[in-house]
Amino acid sequence: MSGVAIVGIGMHRFGRTEGVSGRAQAVHAARRALDDAGLRFSDMQFGFGGSHSAGDADTLVSELGLTGLPFINVANGCATGGSALIAADAAIRSGTHDLGIVIGFDKHPRGAFDTDPAEHGIGSWYGETGMMVTTQFFGMKIQRYLHDHGIKPDVLAEIAAKAFRNGARNPMAWRRKEITADEIAAAPMISHPLTQYMYCSPGEGAVALVLCRAEDAHRYTDRPVFLAAATFRSRRYGSFEVFSPWLALDRAPSPTVDAAAAAFDAAGVAPAEVDVAQIQDTESGAELMHMAETGLCAHGEQEELIVSGATAIEGRLPVNTDGGCLANGEPIGASGLRQVHENVLQLRGDAGEHQVPGDPRVGFTHVYGAPGISACTVLTR
Amino acid sequence: MTAPRFVDPSLLTDTADGPALLGSRCSDCGAHTFPRQGGCPRCTGAAMEDVPLSRTGTLWSWTTQGFRPKPPYTGTEAYEPYAVGYVELPDQLLVETRLAETDPDRLEIGMPVELALVPFRGDDQGSVHTYAFVRRTS
Ligand SMILES: [Zn+2]
Numbered sequence: 286m287s288g289v290a291i292v293g294i295g296m297h298r299f300g301r302t303e304g305v306s307g308r309a310q311a312v313h314a315a316r317r318a319l320d321d322a323g324l325r326f327s328d329m330q331f332g333f334g335g336s337h338s339a340g341d342a343d344t345l346v347s348e349l350g351l352t353g354l355p356f357i358n359v360a361n362g363c364a365t366g367g368s369a370l371i372a373a374d375a376a377i378r379s380g381t382h383d384l385g386i387v388i389g390f391d392k393h394p395r396g397a398f399d400t401d402p403a404e405h406g407i408g409s410w411y412g413e414t415g416m417m418v419t420t421q422f423f424g425m426k427i428q429r430y431l432h433d434h435g436i437k438p439d440v441l442a443e444i445a446a447k448a449f450r451n452g453a454r455n456p457m458a459w460r461r462k463e464i465t466a467d468e469i470a471a472a473p474m475i476s477h478p479l480t481q482y483m484y485c486s487p488g489e490g491a492v493a494l495v496l497c498r499a500e501d502a503h504r505y506t507d508r509p510v511f512l513a514a515a516t517f518r519s520r521r522y523g524s525f526e527v528f529s530p531w532l533a534l535d536r537a538p539s540p541t542v543d544a545a546a547a548a549f550d551a552a553g554v555a556p557a558e559v560d561v562a563q564i565q566d567t568e569s570g571a572e573l574m575h576m577a578e579t580g581l582c583a584h585g586e587q588e589e590l591i592v593s594g595a596t597a598i599e600g601r602l603p604v605n606t607d608g609g610c611l612a613n614g615e616p617i618g619a620s621g622l623r624q625v626h627e628n629v630l631q632l633r634g635d636a637g638e639h640q641v642p643g644d645p646r647v648g649f650t651h652v653y654g655a656p657g658i659s660a661c662t663v664l665t666r
Numbered sequence: 667m668t669a670p671r672f673v674d675p676s677l678l679t680d681t682a683d684g685p686a687l688l689g690s691r692c693s694d695c696g697a698h699t700f701p702r703q704g705g706c707p708r709c710t711g712a713a714m715e716d717v718p719l720s721r722t723g724t725l726w727s728w729t730t731q732g733f734r735p736k737p738p739y740t741g742t743e744a745y746e747p748y749a750v751g752y753v754e755l756p757d758q759l760l761v762e763t764r765l766a767e768t769d770p771d772r773l774e775i776g777m778p779v780e781l782a783l784v785p786f787r788g789d790d791q792g793s794v795h796t797y798a799f800v801r802r803t804s
Contacts, residue, residue, distance in 0.1 A: 408677075421750050425751065428727045
């Protein structure tokens with residue numbers, strides 16, 4: 286069994302790029318990743334990739350090159366990038382291939398995602414009566430979480446303010462203007478206790494990664510980052526997920542708990558060893574809950590960590606150093622790979638103005654989404 | 667004069683105490699679902715039977731809806747604030763529901779609530795109802 290290294294990274298800036306299709310953004314990211322590794326598309330032995338609403342990844346070969354490689358489309362909601370990475374990891378670890386590329390991209394229209402109850406196996410009444418609204422789910426989930434753990438809602442504005450502070454330091458971010466916690470708290474209430482600036486928006490962007498066998502990594506880069514683990518889990522009976530007309534009385538841990546534990550276990554790394562973390566912040570409450578569900582801290586400990594600045598770029602547990610989903614938006618197919626891209630920059634020491642000090646060695650990423658899925662990675666160097 | 671129209675009559679059943687939500691109960695493991703379904707999500711069996719859900723419970727979580735949702739929402743054209751939540755029905759499940767109360771200061775986790783049928787849209791043939799939970803006073 287071979288280890289797996291990331292030897293090339295590329296990104297198309299997140300946000301809104303009028304006149305540039307999602308596919309074109311994907312091609313841009315792929316070329317950047319290939320250049321970064323000093324390789325050509327003809328060197329790639331496989332491709333895995335996907336988008337939610339910007340087209341099929343396998344059609345990118347018409348632009349990148351018709352080389353005959355196996356290019357497999359991945360469609361797994363927010364875990365599309367994570368799933369592509371898991372497939373690439375397995376292809377290399379198993380010895381099937383030595384070198385390949387993963388690509389995640391998207392371009393969503395303005396406003397919230399459209400939702401159709403039938404696609405989720407729910408009757409039309411659910412949408413008609415106004416319950417098929419993702420933002421409500423986040424409101425109810427964090428409302429209960431704050432209640433269970435005795436956390437004051439004020440911290441939600443602090444989390445968003447940190448995201449915009451970090452975004453202002455990241456040239457690839459969408460939202461680069463700082464917003465104070467007071468302004469965030471005073472913004473229109475979307476779903477109590479979450480205001481407008483506490484939610485991320487659908488956006489655009491693309492990320493590509495070139496991966497190879499760990500023992501070959503030094504052929505392509507002098508600063509390889511190793512994919513120590515990539516995991517994916519779905520929900521168990523009793524977990525609290527979006528678009529649920531009912532929930533079980535038995536409470537089960539979120540798929541985040543399972544995916545994160547599996548990632549740390551596979552990597553042989555403890556959560557306490559993490560130097561930089563990118564975790565799903567679809568809204569402020571998600572970052573709060575996921576800090577504990579991933580094992581990075583205890584439930585109820587988040588308030589102190591956030592208010593004291595421990596999760597800031599210069600803190601002892603930097604979280605969402607590129608501004609996360611709040612400052613980058615959420616192009617579904619690209620979002621998970623954005624986190625990995627950011628951690629590779631951090632572990633290489635190439636993150637510039639948003640670089641975590643102290644020579645970080647271990648990075649962690651986490652995505653979470655409908656209908657109750659989570660994907661995590663551990664990166665080392 | 668007929669009874670008000672309901673958004674989906676298959677969600678309801680009649681009981682001696684009045685209308686109740688209609689769910690399923692697994693004969694093998696006792697797990698409940700709402701609405702009805704054929705398979706048990708807990709034990710993976712297929713021995714589900716119809717069961718009326720409790721008409722009373724306690725508020726487990728809640729939030730508000732700050733704007734008129736896009737389609738597939740079909741509520742009144744003008745934005746009318748509403749709240750939603752999960753209500754714990756003892757020994758059965760947590761049901762997601764609209765809440766009659768929309769003021770955050772008057773909604774609290776643990777408050778006793780009971781089922782009500784409330785209008786959420788109207789047309790030239792009158793109003794269409796859905797289910798909601800309201801604060802229980804008795
Ligand atoms: Zn059962």
